[in-house]
Amino acid sequence: MSSLVTSGKRVVVAGLARSGMAAIELLLKNGAVVSASDLHPQPETLERLKALGVVFRPQDENAFTDADLIVISPGVPADLPLLSAARGEGIGVIGEVELASYFLQGKIIGVTGSNGKTTTTAMVGHILTENGIACQVGGNIGMPPTAMVHSARPDQWNVLELSSFQLQTIDHFRADIGIALNVTPDHLDVHHTFQNYAAAKGRLFETMDASGYAVLNADDPVCVGYAATTKALTVWFSSTHDVAPGFWLKGGQLFFDRQPWMEASEIPLRGVHNIENTMAAAATAHIAGASLAGIRRAVTTFPGVEHRLEFVRNVDGIDFYNDSKATNVDATQKAIDAFSGGLWVILGGKDKDSDYTTLRQSLHEKGKAALLIGAAAEKIAAQLDGAISLIQADTIEAAVDRASKYATRGDVVLLAPACASFDQFQNYEHRGRVFKELVHKLPGKGHE
Numbered sequence: 247m248s249s250l251v252t253s254g255k256r257v258v259v260a261g262l263a264r265s266g267m268a269a270i271e272l273l274l275k276n277g278a279v280v281s282a283s284d285l286h287p288q289p290e291t292l293e294r295l296k297a298l299g300v301v302f303r304p305q306d307e308n309a310f311t312d313a314d315l316i317v318i319s320p321g322v323p324a325d326l327p328l329l330s331a332a333r334g335e336g337i338g339v340i341g342e343v344e345l346a347s348y349f350l351q352g353k354i355i356g357v358t359g360s361n362g363k364t365t366t367t368a369m370v371g372h373i374l375t376e377n378g379i380a381c382q383v384g385g386n387i388g389m390p391p392t393a394m395v396h397s398a399r400p401d402q403w404n405v406l407e408l409s410s411f412q413l414q415t416i417d418h419f420r421a422d423i424g425i426a427l428n429v430t431p432d433h434l435d436v437h438h439t440f441q442n443y444a445a446a447k448g449r450l451f452e453t454m455d456a457s458g459y460a461v462l463n464a465d466d467p468v469c470v471g472y473a474a475t476t477k478a479l480t481v482w483f484s485s486t487h488d489v490a491p492g493f494w495l496k497g498g499q500l501f502f503d504r505q506p507w508m509e510a511s512e513i514p515l516r517g518v519h520n521i522e523n524t525m526a527a528a529a530t531a532h533i534a535g536a537s538l539a540g541i542r543r544a545v546t547t548f549p550g551v552e553h554r555l556e557f558v559r560n561v562d563g564i565d566f567y568n569d570s571k572a573t574n575v576d577a578t579q580k581a582i583d584a585f586s587g588g589l590w591v592i593l594g595g596k597d598k599d600s601d602y603t604t605l606r607q608s609l610h611e612k613g614k615a616a617l618l619i620g621a622a623a624e625k626i627a628a629q630l631d632g633a634i635s636l637i638q639a640d641t642i643e644a645a646v647d648r649a650s651k652y653a654t655r656g657d658v659v660l661l662a663p664a665c666a667s668f669d670q671f672q673n674y675e676h677r678g679r680v681f682k683e684l685v686h687k688l689p690g691k692g693h694e
Contacts, residue, residue, distance in 0.1 A: 254279055258303065258310050260329075261319025262291050265342040268393035269317050270300060272349065283309045313337050317345050320386070320411040323436055341415035343408065346391030348418065352402040355530055356385075358413060358447045359427030359463075361577040362523045363387075365515070366427060367407040368551045369527040374403060376544035377536040381405050386412065403534055411436070414446035416453055423533055424450045424478065425461040425526050429468035430576035435599045444468050451476035461529045463522065464489045481533065483525035485518055493525035500525065502532075508542045515548070516555050517584030553678035555581060561690040563655030568685075569662040570678030575600050578664035579608060587612045588657040590649040592642065595665030595677070597622035602664060606633035614657065617645040621669040641670070642677065646684040659685075 255278050259270050262284040273280045281301040284291070295302050303309045310316055310332045316339045318324065329339050347354075357367045364387050371383035384394045385406030394404060406421075410433060429444050451460050451472045458478035463469040465486050473480045482492035490503050500507045500521070513524050528541045536544075550556065551571075558566040569581045573595075582589065582605070589612050593602075602625070609616060615635040618626055619642055627636050639645035642661075649659040661681045671677040 255314045256281075256312060257315045257317060258283055258313045259317045259319070260284070260305065260309070261322040262287055262295075263319055263321060265321075265390040265392070266317075266319040267291070267294065268390040269319070269342045269345055270295075270298065272345065272392040272395055273317070274298065274300070276349070281313075307331075310337060315340065317342060318415065320409055324411075324414050339415065340417070341412055343385070343391050343406070343412040344416050344419050346395060347416070347420070349395045350391065350404060351395075351398040351400045352404050353422040353534075354420070355403055355405045355423045355425070355534070356408045356421035356450050357406065357425045357427070357526075357530075358408045358410070358450050359425070360430045360574060361572075361580060362427040362519060362526075363407045363409075364551050364571060365520065365554050366425065366523045366527050367405055369523065369545070369548050370530050371405045372548050373527060373531040373536055373541055373544040374405070374534060376547065377531070377540040379403065379531075379535055408450060410443055410446035413449045416449050420453050420455065421450060421458060423459045423461060423530050424454055424476075425530055426451070426463060426466070426469040426472055427523065427526055428463055428466045428576070430574070431600065433574075433598055435597075448472050448475055451478065454478040459530075459533050461492075461526055461533075463526070464492070464494075465522075481529050483522060483529055485522050485525075493529055495521055495525070500528075502528075502538060507538060508545070512542070512546050514546065515550055517580060519580040519583070520555075553674060555584060556678070556682075558682050558685045559688075561650065561685070561688050563657075564650070564653045565658045566685045567658060567660045567662075568678045568681050569660060570667070570674045570681060572662040572664060573666050573674055574598065575602060575604055575664045578662040579605060581660060581662040582608045582612055585612060585658055585660070588653075589613045590615050590617060590653050590657060590659045592617045592619060592639070592645045592649070592659070592661045592681075593626050593664055594618045594620040594623045595663045595667050595671075596620065596669040597625055598666055600664065602626050602629040605664070606630060609634040615649075615652070617649055619645050619663070619670070620665065622665045626664075642681055643684060646681065646688070650688050650690075 257278045260283045283303045283305045374381040381403040383405045386409045387407040456477045460478040464482040464484040482489035484494040553570040556568040572578045610633045613634045617637045617639045667674045667677040
């Protein structure tokens with residue numbers, strides 16, 4: 247398959263963020279004649295292309311005319327009219343993950359789902375490392391898959407967080423272990439329907455073969471449906487009922503194949519959703535060769551990930567939590583579920599055609615107020631009206647300021663926006679860092 251991008255083949259890379267630039271470097275290393283295209287290239291990106299000897303093409307009707315192959319970054323819509331026209335001319339269009347699969351050595355673990363991907367991916371990597379099993383972690387977290395090629399080895403696991411954008415264009419890519427944590431509405435502004443979104447994630451399992459393992463959430467109907475679409479052996483996890491083979495939760499105890507394994511209270515992360523993430527990671531690590539005892543020890547030392555229910559600071563009895571990674575409604579719901587009450591929830595950002603009314607009941611029961619920021623504030627206010635007190639803050643700076651003034655001892659200020667960040671921030675990491683900086687600047691006798 248790598249012959250598609252070597253021997254002087256003309257390849258255009260569309261989208262020049264981290265994934266696009268990593269793809270360009272891999273293509274150049276393998277002898278392709280590379281050009282690049284982007285709607286809004288950054289000046290430093292253009293300088294880097296010039297240094298690499300890569301021609302930049304504006305993203306217009308001439309961008310792909312003489313290409314043998316087009317490689318798209320995750321941020322480029324696969325149904326872009328220019329790409330559809332290129333396909334009509336017989337030009338192949340693949341994603342950056344598909345490109346990486348032509349060269350990547352070692353077995354692959356693919357982690358997908360609407361929520362929990364980052365935590366689960368990082369936890370799998372942590373468990374494998376703690377058990378002496380060679381691995382590297384990347385994908386939608388950290389290094390792009392094409393940047394992992396140079397450090398990949400045949401005896402090493404590649405643990406990849408995979409989004410719907412990355413999976414919708416795969417064909418040759420094949421995971422040895424695939425995980426689906428949950429599938430709830432997200433990115434409908436790009437995929438247009440929930441069915442399209444779920445089908446994009448389902449490509450992970452459709453491309454697997456009989457030697458693989460599909461680790462699926464037995465409580466999620468879409469994940470259950472993936473079992474019928476894959477040749478891989480299914481391993482289940484559930485927080486509600488007995489499953490085998492797999493892991494399940496009952497009465498605060500985790501079971502593996504109906505045998506007690508560990509107490510849920512030993513997991514150092516908040517929320518039932520993180521128990522589910524832990525079961526998925528444990529099932530995966532066990533398949534990859536880690537012992538149950540070794541997995542248990544590693545789980546108890548897992549530090550969590552930045553921007554995922556991350557404790558920031560206690561200021562005079564008020565806890566501040568950063569869940570900037572909660573970029574959809576279901577993620578925000580899971581964050582709210584992790585607390586007993588007294589919540590001041592910061593919501594808003596760039597809307598993804600989401601339905602915020604599903605938050606009404608939990609916010610009414612647990613929330614003191616919702617502080618609304620960003621472009622989606624008006625829509626969120628209309629959909630939450632009457633369920634909880636609403637504070638129009640506009641910016642995250644104003645939201646932190648007002649929450650710190652109005653909250654009382656024992657309350658929790660939670661950044662869980664339910665929206666993308668691109669209206670006011672570079673990405674969710676940027677949003678989370680700004681939130682943490684603001685919290686650390688608050689006056690008071692705070693302690694970490």
